[in-house]
Amino acid sequence: MYKYHCLNPISEVGLAQLDENYVVTGNADEADAILVRSAKMHDMEFSRNLKAIARAGAGVNNIPLERCADEGIVVFNTPGANANGVKELVIAGMLLAARDIIGGINWVQEYEEDGDIAKITEKKKKAFAGTELQGKKLGVIGLGAIGVRVANVAVHLGMDVYGYDPYVSVDAAWNLSRSIHHAKTVDELYKECDYITIHVPALDDTKGMIDKNAISLMKDGVVILNLARDVLVNQEDIVDALVSGKVRSYVTDFPTKEIVGVKNAIVIPHLGASTEESEDNCAKMAAAELRDFLENGNITHSVNYPDCNMGVKGDGERITILHKNIPNMLGQFTTLLAGENMNIALMTNKSKKEYAYTMIDVDSEVSADLEEQLTSVDGVLKVRVIR
Numbered sequence: 495m496y497k498y499h500c501l502n503p504i505s506e507v508g509l510a511q512l513d514e515n516y517v518v519t520g521n522a523d524e525a526d527a528i529l530v531r532s533a534k535m536h537d538m539e540f541s542r543n544l545k546a547i548a549r550a551g552a553g554v555n556n557i558p559l560e561r562c563a564d565e566g567i568v569v570f571n572t573p574g575a576n577a578n579g580v581k582e583l584v585i586a587g588m589l590l591a592a593r594d595i596i597g598g599i600n601w602v603q604e605y606e607e608d609g610d611i612a613k614i615t616e617k618k619k620k621a622f623a624g625t626e627l628q629g630k631k632l633g634v635i636g637l638g639a640i641g642v643r644v645a646n647v648a649v650h651l652g653m654d655v656y657g658y659d660p661y662v663s664v665d666a667a668w669n670l671s672r673s674i675h676h677a678k679t680v681d682e683l684y685k686e687c688d689y690i691t692i693h694v695p696a697l698d699d700t701k702g703m704i705d706k707n708a709i710s711l712m713k714d715g716v717v718i719l720n721l722a723r724d725v726l727v728n729q730e731d732i733v734d735a736l737v738s739g740k741v742r743s744y745v746t747d748f749p750t751k752e753i754v755g756v757k758n759a760i761v762i763p764h765l766g767a768s769t770e771e772s773e774d775n776c777a778k779m780a781a782a783e784l785r786d787f788l789e790n791g792n793i794t795h796s797v798n799y800p801d802c803n804m805g806v807k808g809d810g811e812r813i814t815i816l817h818k819n820i821p822n823m824l825g826q827f828t829t830l831l832a833g834e835n836m837n838i839a840l841m842t843n844k845s846k847k848e849y850a851y852t853m854i855d856v857d858s859e860v861s862a863d864l865e866e867q868l869t870s871v872d873g874v875l876k877v878r879v880i881r
């Protein structure tokens with residue numbers, strides 16, 4: 495029986511996949527796995543029993559990835575599972591910036607009781623007129639699951655689209671419409687585009703990437719959209735640019751004390767992934783990843799350990815070892831198994847940066863003593879025997 499804990503509400507459709515072998519617990523300390531959306535986990539202490547954290551979503555900047563890796567906790571996310579939800583909100587954001595739809599709707603509500611509203615409307619509506627998206631240039635920074643979808647749909651809206659992503663994956667490149675211009679530098683995109691939307695993770699080299707220097711390269715009256723993370727855009731600099739009129743509108747999914755209430759800032763309360771479909775997709779993928787890891791030891795879509803798959807566990811026992819990616823680990827494991835006269839039926843080892851994972855199927859029972867010896871090997875972070 496495995497225990498899981500939810501730090502945020504997780505869609506029931508996903509949790510339903512955790513069958514009778516799973517039970518929810520309100521106590522994170524006794525959980526084998528944690529499911530989370532945006533709850534901040536940096537200050538949490540993790541119990542030795544915790545084996546995995548699944549982020550039902552894409553961004554993992556709320557989780558201390560390296561500390562988890564050092565404590566032998568595998569962190570998963572759900573790539574692409576909420577990308578369509580975010581894409582649709584980006585398009586809505588562009589439309590809200592192009593015309594004063596929000597101002598117009600608010601104005602109508604003020605006249606709720608007025609019998610002459612139809613007549614006044616025709617007189618006043620010019621105050622809320624705007625422009626169309628067709629024919630405008632859109633720059634997409636980050637061509638991952640969301641960026642590619644935004645770029646492709648913008649092409650269908652008649653926009654001239656520029657994409658910038660120095661690390662674009664082969665899959666993403668295949669999915670990208672051929673009519674999208676490849677910006678070789680982000681500065682080129684800044685200089686060309688009327689609308690700029692950012693879809694990169696919050697990393698050391700992306701935090702604050704849209705600052706006063708970047709904005710100074712952009713066209714006067716540019717619209718910037720940030721449905722990725724607040725920290726990607728320097729808050730003081732964007733406020734200054736809105737006040738001066740250099741930036742016509744800033745659409746963001748991240749309310750901060752600096753941006754809320756600033757004229758021409760369209761601030762959404764982090765709703766990008768808040769659709770039934772995205773919530774279900776993320777929860778289903780997260781639950782499937784956790785099950786496969788807890789029951790078979792397989793790792794899919796981890797952000798701090800390598801992906802590794804030996805299929806469904808058979809009748810024999812499976813040893814899984816999370817360890818540092820340093821020389822002679824496999825030699826030490828196989829020597830310890832040989833010392834117990836154990837036959838290895840199947841073995842896989844994968845590494846990712848400083849961390850590695852070894853899975854070993856054996857034909858006989860793993861003793862507590864062998865488990866202890868494997869755990870004591872220098873560089874081993876966690877050993878688990880799936881029986």
Ligand SMILES: NC(=O)C1=CN([C@@H]2O[C@H](COP(=O)(O)OP(=O)(O)OC[C@H]3O[C@@H](n4cnc5c(N)ncnc54)[C@H](O)[C@@H]3O)[C@@H](O)[C@H]2O)C=CC1
Nearest residue numbers: 552553636637638639640659661693694695721722766767
């Ligand atoms: N508002 C919301 O509710 C949501 C926000 N997000 C945010 O959006 C981000 C992107 O999500 P996905 O597209 O699903 O992730 P993804 O991992 O599929 O794509 C990210 C892309 O950014 C690119 N990239 C990384 N560093 C870059 C740089 N310096 N310059 C240009 N490109 C760079 C990567 O190569 C990758 O192609 C997430 O990390 C998350 O922070 C994601 C989902 C929901």
Ligand SMILES: O=C(O)CCC(=O)C(=O)O
Nearest residue numbers: 531532551552553767768
């Ligand atoms: O779970 C959510 O609502 C937030 C989604 C998000 O920001 C992400 O997936 O990165």
